[in-house]
Amino acid sequence: MNIVVLVKQVPDSGAERNLRTDDNTVDRGSASNVINEMDEYAIEEALRIQEAHGGEVTILTMGPSGAAESIRKALSMGPDKAVHVVDDALHGSCALATSKVLAAALGTLNADLVLCGAESTDGRVQVLPHMLAERLGVAALTGARKLTIDGSALTIERQTDEGYEVVTAQTPAVVSVWDTINEPRYPSFKGIMAAKKKPVQALSLGDLGVAPSEVGLDGASSAVVEHSKRPPRSGGQKVTDEGEGGVKLVEFLATEKFV
Amino acid sequence: MGGMERLLPTDEAYELLGLATEIADGELAPRAADFEARGEFPREVVRTLGRAGLLGLPYPEEHGGAAQPYEVYLQVIEVLASRWLAAAEAVSVHTLSCYPVYAHGGEQLRKLLPDMLGGELLGAYCLSEPQGGSDAAALTTRATRDGDSFVVTGTKAWITHAGQADFYNVFCRTGGPGPRGISCLLADAATPGILPQAAEKTMGLRSSPVAQIVFDEARVPADRLVGDLGDGFRIAMEALDSGRLGIAACAVGLAQAALDYAVGYARERSQFGKSILDFQGLRFMLADAATGISAARALTLAAARLRDAGRPYSAEAAKAKLFATDMAMKVTTDAVQVMGGYGYVQDHPVERYMREAKVLQIVEGTNQIQRLVISRHL
Ligand SMILES: Cc1cc2nc3c(=O)[nH]c(=O)nc-3n(C[C@H](O)[C@H](O)[C@H](O)COP(=O)(O)OP(=O)(O)OC[C@H]3O[C@@H](n4cnc5c(N)ncnc54)[C@H](O)[C@@H]3O)c2cc1C
Ligand SMILES: Cc1cc2nc3c(=O)[nH]c(=O)nc-3n(C[C@H](O)[C@H](O)[C@H](O)COP(=O)(O)OP(=O)(O)OC[C@H]3O[C@@H](n4cnc5c(N)ncnc54)[C@H](O)[C@@H]3O)c2cc1C
Numbered sequence: 001m002n003i004v005v006l007v008k009q010v011p012d013s014g015a016e017r018n019l020r021t022d023d024n025t026v027d028r029g030s031a032s033n034v035i036n037e038m039d040e041y042a043i044e045e046a047l048r049i050q051e052a053h054g055g056e057v058t059i060l061t062m063g064p065s066g067a068a069e070s071i072r073k074a075l076s077m078g079p080d081k082a083v084h085v086v087d088d089a090l091h092g093s094c095a096l097a098t099s100k101v102l103a104a105a106l107g108t109l110n111a112d113l114v115l116c117g118a119e120s121t122d123g124r125v126q127v128l129p130h131m132l133a134e135r136l137g138v139a140a141l142t143g144a145r146k147l148t149i150d151g152s153a154l155t156i157e158r159q160t161d162e163g164y165e166v167v168t169a170q171t172p173a174v175v176s177v178w179d180t181i182n183e184p185r186y187p188s189f190k191g192i193m194a195a196k197k198k199p200v201q202a203l204s205l206g207d208l209g210v211a212p213s214e215v216g217l218d219g220a221s222s223a224v225v226e227h228s229k230r231p232p233r234s235g236g237q238k239v240t241d242e243g244e245g246g247v248k249l250v251e252f253l254a255t256e257k258f259v
Numbered sequence: 260m261g262g263m264e265r266l267l268p269t270d271e272a273y274e275l276l277g278l279a280t281e282i283a284d285g286e287l288a289p290r291a292a293d294f295e296a297r298g299e300f301p302r303e304v305v306r307t308l309g310r311a312g313l314l315g316l317p318y319p320e321e322h323g324g325a326a327q328p329y330e331v332y333l334q335v336i337e338v339l340a341s342r343w344l345a346a347a348e349a350v351s352v353h354t355l356s357c358y359p360v361y362a363h364g365g366e367q368l369r370k371l372l373p374d375m376l377g378g379e380l381l382g383a384y385c386l387s388e389p390q391g392g393s394d395a396a397a398l399t400t401r402a403t404r405d406g407d408s409f410v411v412t413g414t415k416a417w418i419t420h421a422g423q424a425d426f427y428n429v430f431c432r433t434g435g436p437g438p439r440g441i442s443c444l445l446a447d448a449a450t451p452g453i454l455p456q457a458a459e460k461t462m463g464l465r466s467s468p469v470a471q472i473v474f475d476e477a478r479v480p481a482d483r484l485v486g487d488l489g490d491g492f493r494i495a496m497e498a499l500d501s502g503r504l505g506i507a508a509c510a511v512g513l514a515q516a517a518l519d520y521a522v523g524y525a526r527e528r529s530q531f532g533k534s535i536l537d538f539q540g541l542r543f544m545l546a547d548a549a550t551g552i553s554a555a556r557a558l559t560l561a562a563a564r565l566r567d568a569g570r571p572y573s574a575e576a577a578k579a580k581l582f583a584t585d586m587a588m589k590v591t592t593d594a595v596q597v598m599g600g601y602g603y604v605q606d607h608p609v610e611r612y613m614r615e616a617k618v619l620q621i622v623e624g625t626n627q628i629q630r631l632v633i634s635r636h637l
Contacts, residue, residue, distance in 0.1 A: 186282055189312035189325050192274050 001055035001149070001171070003046045004109050005079065006102065006116035006128070008036040009063045009070040013121040023217060024224040025092045026122050028064060035070045038117025040077075041177050044184040045147060046115050047078045053149065056080050058109060062090065062101055068200070075195035076187035082200045083109065089205055092217030095123065099131035101215060104208040106136060113154070114174040118143050129176035139169035145180040263515075265334060272331040275316075279335045282311055283342040291343035294466040295611060298458075300423050301466060302381075305349050308339075309378025314353050318361055323373035329501070329563035333508040337556070340512025341519075344615045345467040347512060349381070351505030352419045355623075356382025358498040359428050359443050363486035368445065375426065383424035384502075385415040385472060386495050392417065393628050395430070396438040396492055400474060402431040408478040409433070409444055411452070414471055419622075421470035422455035424448050428498075429474070430491045441491035445483045452477030463614030500573045502623045503580040504566070507559040510580075510587035510619045511552060517587075517594035517612040518548045524598050524607070541597060548590040555583035574636035581629040584619040591616040 011017045011031030018027040046057045059074045059082035061067050071082045085105050093101070106114060114136075119126040126142075133140030141147075144156035145164060152171045157164040159178050187195075205212055213219055239248045253259045267273050286304055294301050308314060316332040318324025327335075332354070340347035357375050360368050374380055391397050400413025411431055418427075427446045434440030446453060456471040486494055522545055525536045535541050562575035591613040595602035602609045620626045 186285075186307065186311050187278065188310060189275050189278055189316075191312075192278060193271060 001049060001053050001112045002058075002110060003049060003055060003113045003115060004058045004060050004106060004111040005039070005042050005046045005074070006114065006132075007039045007043065007059050007061045007070065007074050008117075008120050008122075009033050009061065009067040010036045010120055010122040013037070017122070019224075019227045023092060024227050025217070028066065033066060033070065035073055036117055036120045036122075038119060038121075038177065038179055039074075040184040041179050041181050042115040042117050043074055043077050043079065044182045045177055046113075047185070048182065049113070049147075049149060050078075055112075058083060058111075060102065060105055060109065061085065062093075062098060062105070064091070071200055072195050073187070075198045075200075076192040077185060078187075078191060079198075081198055083203060084200055085203045085205075085208070087205045087212075089212035089216045092220060093215045094220040094222060095125050095127050095131065096221045097215040097219050099128055099135055101205070101208065101210055102128070103132055103135035104210055105203060106132070108203075108208075112152075112171040114138075114172070116174065116176050118176040118178050129174050133174040136172070136174070139173040140176075141167050141169055141173055142176045144175055144177045147175055147177070147181065267331060267334070268328065269331075272327070272334075275325075275327065275331060276334060276338060278311060279313065279338045282308065282313075283339050287339060287342035287346050291345075291466075292608060292611070294343075295345070295463075296465075296605075298465040300468045301343075301346065302423060304346060305353075305381060306379065308346065308350060309380075312378065313339075313350060314378045314381075315357065315376030317354060318357065318372070318376055322361065322369065323376040328567040329504060330560055330567055333504055333559060333563050336505055336508040337512035337515070340509040341516040342512075343466075344509060344513050344612075345464050347509050348419070348464065348467050351502065351509060352384060353382045354505060355498050355502035356384045356424075356426070356428055358501055359485045359494045360445055362497065363443070363490060363494050364445075367482060368485060371445075380425040381420055381423060383418055383420035383427050384498065385418050385427050385429045387415065387417045389414055389416040389471065393625060395495065396441070397436075398430060398432060398441065400429070400431040402429075402433050402442065402444060402479070404433070404481065405478075407481050409481060409484070411444065411446070411474040411477045411479055414473050416471045417459070417469055418455075418472050419467055419469055421468055421472050422458070423468055427453065427472070428485070429479070430495050431474075433488050433491075438492035439489050441495070442488050443485040443491040443494045444479045445485055446477065446479045450477050450479060462617060463611060464618050499623055500576050501566070503576045503629075504559060504563055506619055506623050507555065507562075507576075507579040507583035510583035510616070511556045511559060513612055513616055513619070514548070514552050514555070514583075514587040514590040517591045517609055517616075518545065518552060520607070520609055520612075521545065521548075521594040521597040521602075524601070528598075535597075544593050544597060548593055551586040551590055555579070555586045558582055574633055577624070577629040577632040580623065581626050581633070584616070585626060587616040587619055588613075 012034045015032050020027045050057050057079040059079050061071055062085040129142050130140050141156045143158050145159040146157040148155045155168045158167050315324040316327040320326045336347050386395050388398050402409040402411045425448050429444045429446050432440050433442040452475045454473040458468050458470045528535045559579040562572050562579045565572035594609040595613050
């Protein structure tokens, strides 16, 4: 099975993250950047499928040149090769444009299965998998907590707030996964060394036949007009116990609907 | 480890240290306290270390290792020990247990190395006996040749990984008394007649299983003889030279953990209206600890570099083991002191560090035996 895993480099959600003051896009320059967490689960799932069914695993990333670091990290877990769509004109692209570019890149890769995270920790729009499937004209199996493969038949347990739904489709398809699906492996030392020699193909917008005007800030279908920092947490409420302390605490919990 | 600079010989060594740190933070640190409290061996965690390639670091690639110099391997051990001593100790003991076959095994035996170093298997090293640890040359476990096998009978004591290991290096008497009558066998753990006993109830390092192993006419194939008949004692001592460096690195990592924790605590704690760090009497204790750690690290790595260069390093390894483990005992004790009553209770890890440091002064040759080795080289 020929599997492509979408991997996005994002600012570390554990560290401080900012938007740029000049164009309101995510500040990727000063942040410590990592692989979008959910995408590590997609990589792990792809590797397990490869171990069971054979085939090839390719990483596909759209992002600035600094994303190469995350691509290496992804490859050190075990995938065979990577494609990096990198072009200055992509800066500030909206979800629609991102899906257009990724779909064009996927068009060159002939995937039976596209695996990706259910959402990224920076954009958090959860729309990419659906948009991609639509553009590619294939099924979208989204939000999987379990994926089973039987020949060309794919079955997922789609995680919902209440439980799960069983959804099936035939390959080719796009499957997005939650972090409940598996436990991603650490890279091995040998994997890290081997990753340095794995092929990473760089593609520009020109290579994909996408016009610069369709992407980037200018081509965005919506725009972030302004932003401001979340206000600092307020000091909270102090309860001084003068015999009534317990009652006041319960009242607080009740008004905040904790009890 | 407050921004400590490491000088490593290659770019790949930095990558390796990065990987070790990631796994130590992600897998070891969160589990150490619980497993130590329960006294449970973290077999799965050790497997994770193995799959990441950390169980065969100093051996050549052709045998399935990662071809890392001791200088680098020991710094990996140090990082692991700073998050969980028992896990670092497991790597160190396993690495020691692969040494005899690597250095003295014939071609046939060396074919086992890729499996031994591959990360899924765990080794143990059986030298000590109930009646004798320091005087290892007096060991009494006997192996008698019978057809295609050696029949092994006797009792080994204090065996790390007893009952968990997949293979045992067994040092046993095949000839007359004294060091020349000792040979080394590589035995599969599943061999009938190899009987690990109940685990010892230890003061610290409790997630690392230690027990006696009774050999009751265990039949080990004759082709599992490592080296020649009578080579066993020499092999055991050579392996210990390397192993002692591992213990020294464990001590450095453990002491670093204690210092980092104590410094973090002291920053937050105030008495007499100021931070306790503002009291010079306390701050100097921490400065001495930091200096001791750096000195021990330097001594350990200096011995490692001699080994890597193929030079004699036995006395330097003994000095490193002696100095680093005595230093770790002092630094962990001082870390408890810095924290006052809070250092003495199990809500903080430093009392555990102090209990763990003690064993490092005893294993792989007590620190008296290290002095014996050093003084012989004077
Ligand atoms: C500050 C800010 C400003 C924005 N401005 C605009 C705007 O003006 N107009 C607009 O329409 N949108 C805007 N967005 C949305 C943003 O462009 C999208 O979030 C992004 O293009 C892709 O969506 P996502 O990563 O959130 O996708 P999700 O659907 O949350 O991601 C799901 C999965 O898709 C894959 N994936 C996503 N992106 C990539 C990639 N680049 N390469 C490889 N795989 C990928 C990953 O596997 C990921 O786990 C903005 C977002 C932010 C945070
Ligand atoms: C947790 C733990 C794990 C261990 N793991 C292993 C293992 O995996 N494999 C293994 O083979 N062994 C292992 N050991 C055994 C360890 O190596 C021995 O305990 C150690 O060598 C000391 O031997 P002993 O306990 O018999 O003490 P003894 O040899 O009886 O020593 C008692 C005291 O006498 C001192 N002494 C002895 N001889 C001299 C001398 N010549 N000069 C001055 N002082 C001397 C010692 O320093 C010590 O203070 C382990 C021990 C422990 C506690």
